[in-house]
Amino acid sequence: xxxxxxxxxxxxxxxxxxxxxxxxxxxxxxxxxxxxxxxxxxxxxxxxxxxxxxxxxxxxxxxxxxxxxxxxxxxxxxxxxxxxxxxxxxxxxxxxxxxxxxxxxxxxxxxxxxxxxxxxxxxxxxxxxxxxxxxxxxxxxxxxxxxxxxxxxxxxxxxxxxxxxxxxxxxxxxxxxxxxxxxxxxxxxxxxxxxxxxxxxxxxxxxxxxxxxxxxxxxxxxxxxxxxxxxxxxxxxxxxxxxxxxxxxxxxxxxx
Ligand SMILES: [Zn+2]
Numbered sequence: 692x693x694x695x696x697x698x699x700x701x702x703x704x705x706x707x708x709x710x711x712x713x714x715x716x717x718x719x720x721x722x723x724x725x726x727x728x729x730x731x732x733x734x735x736x737x738x739x740x741x742x743x744x745x746x747x748x749x750x751x752x753x754x755x756x757x758x759x760x761x762x763x764x765x766x767x768x769x770x771x772x773x774x775x776x777x778x779x780x781x782x783x784x785x786x787x788x789x790x791x792x793x794x795x796x797x798x799x800x801x802x803x804x805x806x807x808x809x810x811x812x813x814x815x816x817x818x819x820x821x822x823x824x825x826x827x828x829x830x831x832x833x834x835x836x837x838x839x840x841x842x843x844x845x846x847x848x849x850x851x852x853x854x855x856x857x858x859x860x861x862x863x864x865x866x867x868x869x870x871x872x873x874x875x876x877x878x879x880x881x882x883x884x885x886x887x888x889x890x891x892x893x894x895x896x897x898x899x900x901x902x903x904x905x906x907x908x909x910x911x912x913x914x915x916x917x918x919x920x921x922x923x924x925x926x927x928x929x930x931x932x933x934x935x936x937x938x939x940x941x942x943x944x945x946x947x
Pocket of ligand 1: 909910911912913914931932933934935
């Protein structure tokens, strides 16, 4: 799943299109149905920024477009080709370059969904105080692992960065929010921000220590890494039960 750092890399890659008048094309029928291409066609792209897991494209005429990549989407920049291959969701064609969105799957003109997002973990600098305020107002019985992936509390952290951050800070994803003091919350959020920012700036994915390593030895203590579905979305948490002590996993409420 693309996380905030993937979106920031995409935003960086698309910068050569900023300031250019855009010819926009959609081929995929689901993308055509959004009317994004016909709305932005002929307008100047004013900015491309990542916010959480969203790519926000602002055009002249006060038009804002949101692209969310979910599991399948990708943005790339290439030299203008004047050819269309496959069924791209959106091609943003400028004089020299073009940006191509393949695999969607979320493309829309600005909606209120953006207004509900929590502070972006990849903002420079990230507003950790505001994130802590949102955490204090959240349901304190939820697990830390779930909480960190709630985009309305903190925008940009997904499954992989949750697992990696908690491994590095030696905090269990199964601890309840009510059992985690303010200093630890701050430490975890700052660690996530620092590691994700480093991944954006270097353009490299991190060496994974916990994520998708179930059954393999922890590189710090040798205990096998565990995995278990977590929360209403049943996303898989990965953790070292020795380095990250905490309560036993609970079965998601709706699971059979
Ligand atoms: Zn360990």
